[in-house]
Amino acid sequence: DTAVSQTPKYLVTQMGNDKSIKCEQNLGHDTMYWYKQDSKKFLKIMFSYNNKELIINETVPNRFSPKSPDKAHLNLHINSLELGDSAVYFCASSPRRNTGELFFGEGSRLTVL
Amino acid sequence: RKEVEQDPGPFNVPEGATVAFNCTYSNSASQSFFWYRQDCRKEPKLLMSVYSSGNEDGRFTAQLNRASQYISLLIRDSKLSDSATYLCVVNLPRGSTLGRLYFGRGTQLTVWP
Numbered sequence: 182d183t184a185v186s187q188t189p190k191y192l193v194t195q196m197g198n199d200k201s202i203k204c205e206q207n208l209g210h211d212t213m214y215w216y217k218q219d220s221k222k223f224l225k226i227m228f229s230y231n232n233k234e235l236i237i238n239e240t241v242p243n244r245f246s247p248k249s250p251d252k253a254h255l256n257l258h259i260n261s262l263e264l265g266d267s268a269v270y271f272c273a274s275s276p277r278r279n280t281g282e283l284f285f286g287e288g289s290r291l292t293v294l
Numbered sequence: 295r296k297e298v299e300q301d302p303g304p305f306n307v308p309e310g311a312t313v314a315f316n317c318t319y320s321n322s323a324s325q326s327f328f329w330y331r332q333d334c335r336k337e338p339k340l341l342m343s344v345y346s347s348g349n350e351d352g353r354f355t356a357q358l359n360r361a362s363q364y365i366s367l368l369i370r371d372s373k374l375s376d377s378a379t380y381l382c383v384v385n386l387p388r389g390s391t392l393g394r395l396y397f398g399r400g401t402q403l404t405v406w407p
Contacts, residue, residue, distance in 0.1 A: 224338065224381070224397040237394065271337055281328040281385050281395060285337035 184208050187272045187286035194262060195294055201258045202289045204272030212236075213255040214273040214283065215247060224271070230255055231278050262293045297321060300382050300398035307405055311372045315401045317365045317382030327358055329367050330381040332400060338381055341367075372405045379403070 187204040194200055206213060214237075215227040229237035230249040244260045255272060272286040300317045307313050319327075327344035342349065344356040344365055355368040365382055382398035 221399065222379070223399055226394060279385070281326050281343065281383060282340055283338075283395070285339070287337050 183287075185272055185274055185284050185286040187270075187289050189289060190287060191290050191292075193292045193294065196262055196264060198262050199258070199260045200262060200291070201256055202270055202272075202291075203254070203256045204286055205254050206272075206274040206284070207253065208274055208276075208284060209253075210274040210276050210284070211252060212275045212278045212280075213249065213252070214275075215255065215257050216271040216273060216285075218269045218271060218288070220268070228255075228257075229278070236278060259291075262291075264293050267291055267293045296398075297386075297396035298382050298384050298398035300401050302399055302401060304402040304404055307372055307403070309372055309374060309405055309407055311405075312368065312370050313372060313403060314369075315367045315380055315382075315403075317367075317398055319363050319365070319382075319384045319396075321384070321386055322360075322363060324363075324384045324386055326385040327356075327365050328383040328385075328395075329354075329356060329365075330383055330397070332379045332381055334378075338397075341380070369403075372403075374405050374407060377403055377405050 185206045212231045214229045218224045227241050228247045233249045246258045249255045269288045271288045273283040329341040330338040331341045332338040344358045348357045353370045357366045379400040379402045381400045384396045
């Protein structure tokens with residue numbers, strides 16, 4: 182069983198479209214994250230939720246909207262996609278906040294044409 | 295200045311070699327430190343935490359020098375399967391940033407037969 186699973190793994194879309202990426206973890210963790218890894222390989226946090234509550238919201242355009250229906254799920258919706266949104270988006274979870282022990286999903290590679 | 299700086303490499307070493315990676319961090323109040331490993335087109339995975347007194351896990355040794363704000367990872371007797379990108383990760387202190395993790399860009403290692 183995959184601990185942190187995200188779908189879709191690959192997404193190719195046109196500029197201006199809206200798309201969503203879903204994430205689920207079956208580890209019973211309280212905290213979930215979205216990270217973005219750009220073409221230069223830097224991994225940067227976007228959002229963090231703890232028990233469905235938003236606790237970290239980095240300087241991310243408001244076209245990006247996370248939603249956590251329950252503590253096992255954290256979805257990411259992106260409106261009006263731009264070329265610069267092309268990246269790999271990783272979902273992760275951890276047993277608690279303020280820990281360095283993160284469990285990542287396999288990533289969702291988004292390409293905006 | 296970036297929170298975490300790493301030499302991106304690449305490091306190309308023969309099997310059996312010993313190789314060391316270094317990492318510096320800018321915030322002296324950083325609380326905890328980690329090394330992650332990321333295989334090509336895969337998700338990052340926690341390799342080991344870094345403790346103040348230094349710690350070892352099999353062929354891997356991690357060291358922390360708080361005075362110099364420097365972290366290192368030593369790999370002895372390199373194996374082909376060690377080929378990956380090694381990410382230095384720093385956890386900023388609780389209270390100011392709710393435990394954000396900052397990832398370095400990573401150091402690429404290739405072990406050849």
